[in-house]
């Protein structure tokens with residue numbers, strides 16, 4: 001608590017330096033806000049203070065309002081704990097202060113942090129400080145006057161772009177656009193800011209109140225046109241997100257009725273949005289994502305991560321080359337091993353294409369791309385493995401082959417080397433069965449394309465050592481993935497949880513529901529594509545192989561659908577040959593293919609699941625729930641078996657691995673939002689009506705529904721006897 005404070009020091013020059021201290025990002029926690037109010041009042045009162053500088057301790061101005069307070073509001077529904085910052089502090093105590101205030105910004109000024117800076121009379125920044133209003137990414141809008149001051153400082157179009165995209169700009173750009181008054185080296189930041197504040201006090205520099213400015217807004221009709229276009233775009237890009245339209249409404253209020261009225265409307269709309277399901281989901285995802293880095297008995301036992309400088313990747317296929325790409329662009333040396341020069345060359349070419357692709361999309365500078373490529377070495381034998389810190393095996397899913405590779409690498413790699421497999425389904429105990437160092441065996445499950453998708457499932461067995469887990473978590477973070485540690489089972493956390501997704505969709509089609517309607521319902525819900533388009537994209541070979549795997553592992557909970565086999569028989573192969581459920585033509589969006597309908601009819605004749613031979617009648621909501629509740633049901637088994645450390649880890653895994661909409665908080669959080677009892681009763685009803693083992697409620701779900709306990713609540717009795725962790 002001692003670290004959470006606001007301090008004030010008054011120098012001989014008559015400048016009071018007010019410093020926010022709340023490591024690591026100087027979040028504006030409630031005591032900080034109270035402290036700021038107190039210090040600004042004191043500085044205003046004191047006769048020895050001529051001017052004020054506001055800054056943050058430890059090289060960071062402020063990461064914004066304390067997001068934990070949002071969580072508290074969500075838990076209690078009590079909005080009264082939110083202090084009035086917008087008028088009381090930013091307008092009255094700061095902007096209308098009788099003494100000039102200069103913000104000295106270093107590191108970052110985000111959300112409420114930037115809003116405080118905009119309430120000051122000038123802003124001086126260190127180079128490369130991040131400036132942004134990312135509130136919309138948390139389901140709210142800026143609430144300390146940002147919707148009003150940013151357009152007045154930057155112009156309407158740029159301000160709207162920054163708020164709606166939630167993306168920060170650098171202080172250099174801020175300086176060009178007028179948000180920042182000067183950029184100075186870090187060491188001089190305070191000195192220059194003090195002088196600047198005194199210059200304002202002595203009228204050598206202008207005393208500007210952002211909220212009173214109108215010079216950058218343009219005429220009313222111009223502003224309305226910019227807002228109209230932004231509204232249209234937001235309707236397309238963020239159809240399920242109320243905060244986007246709300247933000248534009250609030251900006252408009254300020255333009256039409258003046259900045260102060262805008263501030264008042266902003267405060268009201270902000271409070272409404274804080275309690276929305278969208279804000280609850282997004283705040284949950286923000287905090288849950290950070291919690292994944294806390295793994296009991298791994299990150300809390302004083303272990304230090306070891307350095308990983310060089311990694312060997314075995315297999316240069318799609319996954320192997322994607323993994324190699326991710327490592328290379330993060331400055332890790334890669335040895336890529338293949339079985340012959342033809343495959344090796346292909347792997348290297350794919351990596352080169354990946355890296356050049358990142359560079360052409362502006363994600364990597366040309367120099368960095370060249371450097372990454374120079375860190376790659378292709379090999380056909382193990383001679384380069386003697387000094388690698390980690391091996392990631394990414395060959396085809398074949399148990400004897402993987403076992404052979406693990407026996408070989410155990411012999412040729414140094415004793416500290418981590419032995420990882422990128423398998424997506426095979427039991428890791430089986431892979432490591434034949435070797436002695438089972439404590440070094442671990443799963444590094446990347447999602448395709450591995451250099452793009454953010455999730456890294458780290459699969460531990462009962463024998464994997466905590467040091468090895470910690471090291472892989474650290475590498476995961478270095479290569480900018482979100483590592484989630486999970487237990488060992490078929491499909492691990494993500495594929496296991498989502499296996500019923502395709503099963504239930506196929507059952508629905510067999511019951512007479514239109515394929516394209518199901519895809520539409522799912523993408524309207526917020527997943528990027530529906531289950532059938534996903535199947536087209538992943539390829540039917542994968543669908544067939546995976547369904548066999550699931551039939552064995554999840555016997556009794558699968559629907560033995562002959563649909564994909566029928567499609568293959570009729571010469572369809574999904575996106576691969578341009579013919580799936582959809583037609584794929586270069587340069588145009590996939591179009592539903594009507595010629596697939598007779599095949600679907602044939603499928604229905606084969607399965608004979610339609611009650612009385614007639615298609616069932618269902619609403620869109622029922623379709624959504626019939627597809628996703630079986631996923632929730634499997635998630636319950638995953639929680640019950642202790643495959644994840646905590647329920648929120650499964651939320652993050654579903655958001656980052658399956659692109660489950662983050663604004664719905666992830667699969668477990670969403671289930672709690674719709675109600676455990678409703679999920680349970682619906683599944684029970686469908687299991688009685690249609691069979692389908694995946695509908696039958698799991699014991700865990702049943703217990704939670706009967707006792708009225710949310711799925712996200714920690715286990716009441718420890719699952720340790722079954723825990724996979």
Ligand SMILES: C[C@H](O)CC(=O)SCCNC(=O)CCNC(=O)[C@H](O)C(C)(C)COP(=O)(O)OP(=O)(O)OC[C@H]1O[C@@H](n2cnc3c(N)ncnc32)[C@H](O)[C@@H]1OP(=O)(O)O
Nearest residue numbers: 025027063064065066067068110111112134142143144290
């Ligand atoms: C009324 C106002 O308009 C409303 C607001 O201001 S809403 C808040 C707006 N601000 C934001 O959205 C910024 C959120 N934070 C971030 O994007 C990133 O944390 C960051 C860019 C500041 C730093 O990133 P990085 O260095 O990678 O560290 P990261 O792991 O994310 O955060 C470090 C710690 O600070 C915490 N933190 C970061 N921002 C926080 C915030 N605004 N409130 C509370 N905690 C915060 C994180 O939870 C994490 O906690 P942990 O150590 O216990 O896990």
